[in-house]
Amino acid sequence: xxxxxxxxxxxxxxxxxxxxxxxxxxxxxxxxxxxxxxxxxxxxxxxxxxxxxxxxxxxxxxxxxxxxxxxxxxxxxxxxxxxxxxxxxxxxxxxxxxxxxxxxxxxxxxxxxxxxxxxxxxxxxxxxxxxxxxxxxxxxxxxxxxxxxxxxxxxxxxxxxxxxxxxxxxxxxxxxxxxxxxxxxxxxxxxxxxxxxxxxxxxxxxxxxxxxxxxxxxxxxxxxxxxxxxxxxxxxxxxxxxxxxxxxxxxxxxxxxxxxxxxxxxxxxxxxxxxxxxxxxxxxxxxxxxxxxxxxxxxxxxxxxxxxxxxxxxxxxxxxxxxxxxxxxxxxxxxxxxxxxxxxxxxxxxxxxxxxxxxxxxxxxxxxxxxxxxxxxxxxxxxxxxxxxxxxxxxxxxxxxxxxxxxxxxxxxxxxxxxxx
Amino acid sequence: xxxxxxxxxxxxxxxxxxxxxxxxxxxxxxxxxxxxxxxxxxxxxxxxxxxxxxxxxxxxxxxxxxxxxxxxxxxxxxxxxxxxxxxxxxxxxxxxxxxxxxxxxxxxxxxxxxxxxxxxxxxxxxxxxxxxxxxxxxxxxxxxxxxxxxxxxxxxxxxxxxxxxxxxxxxxxxxxxxxxxxxxxxxxxxxxxxxxxxxxxxxxxxxxxxxxxxxxxxxxxxxxxxxxxxxxxxxxxxxxxxxxxxxxxxxxxxxxxxxxxxxxxxxxxxxxxxxxxxxxxxxxxxxxxxxxxxxxxx
Ligand SMILES: Nc1ncnc2c1ncn2[C@@H]1O[C@H](COP(=O)(O)OP(=O)(O)OP(=O)(O)O)[C@@H](O)[C@H]1O
Ligand SMILES: [Mg+2]
Numbered sequence: 001x002x003x004x005x006x007x008x009x010x011x012x013x014x015x016x017x018x019x020x021x022x023x024x025x026x027x028x029x030x031x032x033x034x035x036x037x038x039x040x041x042x043x044x045x046x047x048x049x050x051x052x053x054x055x056x057x058x059x060x061x062x063x064x065x066x067x068x069x070x071x072x073x074x075x076x077x078x079x080x081x082x083x084x085x086x087x088x089x090x091x092x093x094x095x096x097x098x099x100x101x102x103x104x105x106x107x108x109x110x111x112x113x114x115x116x117x118x119x120x121x122x123x124x125x126x127x128x129x130x131x132x133x134x135x136x137x138x139x140x141x142x143x144x145x146x147x148x149x150x151x152x153x154x155x156x157x158x159x160x161x162x163x164x165x166x167x168x169x170x171x172x173x174x175x176x177x178x179x180x181x182x183x184x185x186x187x188x189x190x191x192x193x194x195x196x197x198x199x200x201x202x203x204x205x206x207x208x209x210x211x212x213x214x215x216x217x218x219x220x221x222x223x224x225x226x227x228x229x230x231x232x233x234x235x236x237x238x239x240x241x242x243x244x245x246x247x248x249x250x251x252x253x254x255x256x257x258x259x260x261x262x263x264x265x266x267x268x269x270x271x272x273x274x275x276x277x278x279x280x281x282x283x284x285x286x287x288x289x290x291x292x293x294x295x296x297x298x299x300x301x302x303x304x305x306x307x308x309x310x311x312x313x314x315x316x317x318x319x320x321x322x323x324x325x326x327x328x329x330x331x332x333x334x335x336x337x338x339x340x341x342x343x344x345x346x347x348x349x350x351x352x353x354x355x356x357x358x359x360x361x362x363x364x365x366x367x368x369x370x371x372x373x374x375x376x377x378x379x380x381x382x383x384x385x386x387x388x389x390x391x392x393x394x395x396x397x398x399x400x401x402x403x404x405x406x407x408x409x410x411x412x413x414x415x416x417x418x419x420x421x
Numbered sequence: 422x423x424x425x426x427x428x429x430x431x432x433x434x435x436x437x438x439x440x441x442x443x444x445x446x447x448x449x450x451x452x453x454x455x456x457x458x459x460x461x462x463x464x465x466x467x468x469x470x471x472x473x474x475x476x477x478x479x480x481x482x483x484x485x486x487x488x489x490x491x492x493x494x495x496x497x498x499x500x501x502x503x504x505x506x507x508x509x510x511x512x513x514x515x516x517x518x519x520x521x522x523x524x525x526x527x528x529x530x531x532x533x534x535x536x537x538x539x540x541x542x543x544x545x546x547x548x549x550x551x552x553x554x555x556x557x558x559x560x561x562x563x564x565x566x567x568x569x570x571x572x573x574x575x576x577x578x579x580x581x582x583x584x585x586x587x588x589x590x591x592x593x594x595x596x597x598x599x600x601x602x603x604x605x606x607x608x609x610x611x612x613x614x615x616x617x618x619x620x621x622x623x624x625x626x627x628x629x630x631x632x633x634x635x636x637x638x639x640x641x642x643x644x645x646x647x648x649x650x651x652x653x654x655x656x657x658x659x660x661x662x663x664x665x666x667x668x669x670x671x672x673x674x675x676x677x678x679x680x681x682x683x684x685x686x687x688x689x690x691x692x693x694x695x696x697x698x699x700x701x702x703x704x705x706x707x708x709x710x711x712x713x714x715x716x717x718x719x
Contacts, residue, residue, distance in 0.1 A: 234525060303523070304562035308625070310523060312575040312632060313552030322574075323564060 043400075046393035053182035053195065054143040054151045056113055056171060058092045059136040060121065066091065067132065075129040083125070085118040089141070096176070097167060108163050112171075116196040117141035142184070143177070145194040145387040152179060157386060185394060189360050190376065194387030197380075199395050201362045205275060205355070205370030206344060208363055212279020213286060213343050218336050220283070221290030222325075225332070228291070229298040230320050249288035256285045257352030265353060272354035273369040281349045286339035293335025297328035330417035337410040341403050347374040373399045462706050463696040465685070467493035471636060471666040472517060477531035479512050479521065486512045489531075490692040492685055494636075499658060499667045501677035501698065504687035505713065510670040511559055513687065514638045517668065518554035519547045535636070552579060555634035557642045559670075561621035563613035563628075568605050571613040571624055572596060575632035591631055598660070599627035600653030618645040626654065630661070637661065639669040643676060655680050674714060678702050686710045 064071065067083055090110050094100070100109050120141060124131065131137055143151065146159045151168060171177040189201030232238045260281035264270045270277045301324045309319040350356065355371050356379065363370035371379070373395060380392040467473075470493035479487035486509045494500050502510045512521070519540060521527040533540040540550060563571050572592040575581075582588035592609075596602035601623040605616070613624050622645050629637060639658075643651040658667055658680045671677050677684050678698055685695045686709070694701065694710045705711040 302562075304558065304560060305564060307520060307523060307558060308562040308564060308628075309574070311518070311520060311551055311556040311558065312578070312628065313548055313555075314574075314578050315548045318578055322578075327565065 043393050043396050046390055047397045048390075049149075049152045050185060050387075050390035050394035051182050052152055052179040053184060054148040054177065054179050055140040056143050056147075057176040057178075058089065058113070058117075058139050058141055059095065060088050060092045060139055061095070061136045062088070062125070062132050063134045063136075064132065069132070075132065077126055080126045080129060081122070083122070085121045085125075089113055089117055089121065092136070097170070105163055108161055109167060111144055112147050112164065112167055114142040114144050114195045115193060116191075140178070140180075142195050145385055148195055149386045151177065159386075185391070189362050190358060190371070190379070191360065194383075194385050194391060197388075197391060199373065199376060199398060201359055202371050202373045202376035202395070203398075204362050204364075205278075205359075206372040208275035208366055208368075208370060209278040209282065209350075209355075209372055210340060210344060212276055212366060213282040214336075214340060216279065216283040217286045217290055217339065221287050221336070221339075222294055222332060224287075225291045225294030225298060226320060226325065229295045230316070230324065245288050245291055249292060252348075253285050253346055254348040254352060256281050257349030259284065260349065260353050271367055271369075273357050273359075273371075274367045275363060275370050276366040277353050278350050278355050278370070278372065279366075281353060282343040282346060285346065285349065286343050289339040289342065290332075290336050293338070294328070294332040297331025297335065298324060300331065301327045330413050333413050334410045337406050337413070341406045341410075344372075344402060344406070345374055345399065347378055350375055351378075373402075461491060461692045462694045463701075464683070465492050465692065465695040467495050469496070470494055471496045471498075471536065472668075473532075473534045473537075474517075475532040477513070477516060477529065477533060479509070479516055479530075480526075480528045481512075481524070482526040486690050487516070488690045490687075492692055492695060494666060494668055495683075497662055497664070497666055498683060499662050499669060499681045501681035501684045502668060502670045502687060503672070503674070503677055503684060503713070504693075506672075508687040509690045510687055511640050512690075513692075514556075514640055514668060514670055517636075517638055518551050518556055520551075520556060522547060552632060553634055554636040554638060555629040555632060557622075557626050557629050557637065557639045559640040559644070561618060561625050561645065563616070563621050563624050565612060565614050567610045568596075568613045568616070568624060569609040572627050572631050575628060579632060581632065592627075595627040595631040596624075598630060598657055599623045600650060600657065601627055619647060619650050622646060623650060623654070626657070630657075634665070636666045636668070639667065641670050641672060644672065651676070674702065686713065688713070 066088070069075075069079070073079060090106075093109050093113065094106070097109055100106055121137075121139065124137075124139075142148075146157070147164065147168060150156065150160045150165070156165070168177065184196060185198045187200055188196055188198030191197040228238065228242065260277060264277050264280050265272050270280070305323050305327065306319055309323050310316075314322065350372060356375050357369060357371065358379070359369050359371050361368070377392055377395045377399065380388045380395065472492075472494035474493070475491045477487055477490045477492075478485060490513060492513075502514065504510055515521045516529050516533065517535075517540070521529055529541060535550070535554065538545060564574065566574070569592055572595050573582075573588055576588060576591050582591055593602060596605065601620060604620060605611070605624075613621065616624060622642060626639075626642060643654050646654060655676065658669065661667060669677075669680065681698045683695065684698045684701045686693045686701065686705075686707070688709050694705065694707045696706070701710065702714060705714055711717075
C-alpha cells in the first residue's frame with residue numbers, strides 16, 4: 001500500500017471531523033443569535049406601548065364667569081397663574097359626563113386625566129391670554145397612566161375600576177380618546193406619574209457625564225499610551241506600571257465608584273450626583289481600556305515606517321507624531337469609542353456616587369444633579385406601575401440604539417481609515 | 422600591511438605581493454581557507470576617508486553579528502558590500518547611521534567616524550547624523566501618504582525649501598533622478614503605497630536623495646527592480662558619486678562590478694576581503710571570496 005492509499009483512507013475521517021466542527025460552530029452561532037433575538041423581541045414588544053400616549057379630548061370652559069374674573073381685571077401673569085386650572089378640567093369632565101352624580105364616581109372620573117394636564121392648560125393660557133372668552137377651549141390632554149395602560153393594552157388590571165371602563169367606552173363612542181406619538185417620553189424628565197415621565201433628563205445626564213469622561217480619558221489615555229509605548233525606558237518600573245494598568249482593566253467597576261466616593265466627594269468635595277463626578281469615575285474606569293487598545297494600535301504600526309522617518313532625519317518626536325500616531329489613530333479611536341460605550345452602559349459605580357436620585361430637572365451643566373440612562377432604567381424597573389415597565393423597555397431600546405450607533409462609528413472608522421502598508 | 426591567518430600551515434603574505442602575483446597558479450593553493458581569519462585582507466584602510474570604522478562589533482543581545490570589522494569608505498566613492506545572506510551586510514550598514522539604535526537589543530562597539538567625528542559619541546546627534554547619512558532600506562517602506570508627500574517629507578522637516586515652488590522642484594528633480602517621475606507625474610497625489618514594489622523602491626530612493634545627504638547607504642536598492650529600472654538606478658549612482666559617498670549592499674556581482682570602485686566581502690559577520698572592485702572579481706585573494714564569486718555557495 002503506498003502513500004496515496006493511506007491518504008485516501010484517512011480522507012473520509014478528516015472530512016467527517018471537519019463537518020462535525022462546522023456543525024458545532026453553527027450551533028454555537030445560532031444559540032447566541034436566538035437568545036439575542038428573544039431578548040430584542042421581548043424588549044421591543046414591551047417598549048412599543050411606551051412610544052404611544054393616550055389622550056382625551058376636553059372642551060374646557062374659559063369664559064370669564066367660570067374663571068371668576070371681573071371685566072376690568074388686568075390679565076397679567078399673576079392673575080392667570082392664580083386660576084384654578086384643575087377645577088376647570090374637572091368642570092369640563094363633569095360637562096362631558098353629565099350623568100355622573102355620585103361623589104365617589106366623580107372622583108373616579110377626575111382620575112381619567114393626567115395630573116399634568118392642568119400644567120399644560122396653565123402654560124397655554126399664560127402664553128395666550130386671548131384664549132379666555134366665551135368659546136370653550138378644545139384640547140387633547142394626556143390620560144392618566146392607568147387609563148393609558150388599559151386603553152393601549154386592552155387588559156383589565158386591578159388599578160382600573162369598572163366605572164372608569166364605562167367612561168372610557170363612552171369616550172370611545174364619542175371619538176374623544178385617541179393614541180398619538182409619545183413626545184413626552186423625549187421632552188420630559190423623570191416623574192412619579194408614568195405618563196409624564198421622560199428620558200430627557202437622563203439623556204442629558206448621560207451626555208454631560210460622557211463628555212467629561214471623553215475629555216479626560218481620551219487625552220490622558222493617548223498620552224499615557226504614547227509615552228509608555230514610544231518613550232518610556234524599558235525597565236522594571238515600566239513593567240510594573242504596565243502590569244497594573246492591565247490589572248486595573250479587570251477591576252470591578254463598583255470599586256471605582258467607591259474610590260470616587262472616597263477621593264472625589266469626601267476628599268476633593270466635588271458635589272455628589274453631578275455629571276462631573278460621574279465622568280471622573282467613569283474616566284478611571286475607561287482609562288485602562290483606552291490605554292491598552294491605544295498601545296496595541298501603536299504597536300501595530302510597522303517598524304519599517306518608523307525607520308523610514310528616522311532614516312530621513314526625523315526626530316523621535318516627529319516620527320511619532322507625523323507617522324506613528326496618525327496611523328494608529330483609527331485603532332485608538334475604536335478603543336476610545338468602545339470604552340465610551342462601556343461607560344455609557346455603566347450603572348454600578350454611579351450608584352455609589354449618588355447619581356441615582358430622583359431628579360426632575362434637566363441637567364444644564366457639569367455640576368447639576370443628574371442621572372444617566374442605565375440608572376434611569378434601574379430606577380424605573382423598580383416601580384410598581386405597569387406603565388413604567390414599558391418606559392423601562394423603551395429606555396433600554398434608546399440605550400441600545402446609542403450603543404449600536406457608537407459601535408457602528410467604531411467599525412466605520414476602522415474600515416474607513418484602515419490603510420495598507 | 423600584513424595579514425595573519427590562524428591555522429597550521431598558513432602563511433603571512435603581503436597583500437601587495439599578492440596583487441602583483443595574480444597570475445601565479447600555485448598561489449591559488451595557498452589561499453587562506455580559514456573562516457577564523459580575524460584580520461581583513463586587502464585595502465580596507467584609506468587615507469582621508471569619509472567614513473572610518475575600526476574594530477566594529479555589533480551584537481543582537483547575546484548574538485554577535487559583526488566581528489571586528491575595520492573598513493574605510495573614501496570621499497566620493499561607491500563601495501559595494503557583498504556576501505552571503507545573513508552575513509551582516511545590513512547590520513554593518515545600519516551601524517553607519519545609527520539605525521541600529523532603534524533595535525533595543527542591538528549594541529555597537531568599536532570606533533566609527535564620519536569626517537573624523539565619532540558617530541557614537543554623546544555629542545553626535547543621531548538626528549543630524551541621519552540627515553547627513555541617508556538610507557535606502559532593503560524592503561521598500563514608503564509612508565502611507567501621497568507620492569508627493571513621501572518625497573517632500575524630508576525637505577519639509579529640515580526646512581530645505583523656502584517656498585512651495587522650491588519644494589515642488591526638489592520633489593520633481595528627486596523623482597526624475599530616481600527614474601520614477603515619468604511613471605507618476607499624473608498621480609503625485611496618489612498614495613505611495615499603491616505603487617508596484619519596484620516603483621516603491623525608486624520612490625524611497627527619491628525620498629532619500631531629496632534631503633541631499635552627504636552619504637547614501639543603499640541596502641539592495643535594486644533587488645525588486647527590472648533591468649531597465651536597475652540601469653536607471655545604476656546611472657543615478659554613477660551620477661551621485663560626483664557629490665556623494667555611497668555604500669551599496671548588493672547580491673548581484675554584476676551590479677557591484679558596474680557601479681562600485683571598491684568592494685568589501687563579508688562572511689559570517691567577518692569582513693574577509695576588501696579591494697578594488699575589478700581586482701576582487703578577477704583575482705580574489707581569499708578562498709571564501711573566490712568561492713562566493715564563482716558561485717560555489719552563497
Ligand atoms: N533585529 C535583529 N535581532 C536579532 N538578530 C538579528 C537582527 N537583525 C539581524 N539579525 C541577525 O544578524 C545577522 C546579520 O543579519 P543582516 O540582516 O545584517 O544580514 P544581511 O547580510 O543583510 O543578509 P541579507 O543579504 O539576507 O539581507 C543574521 O544572522 C541575522 O539573523
Ligand atoms: Mg540585508
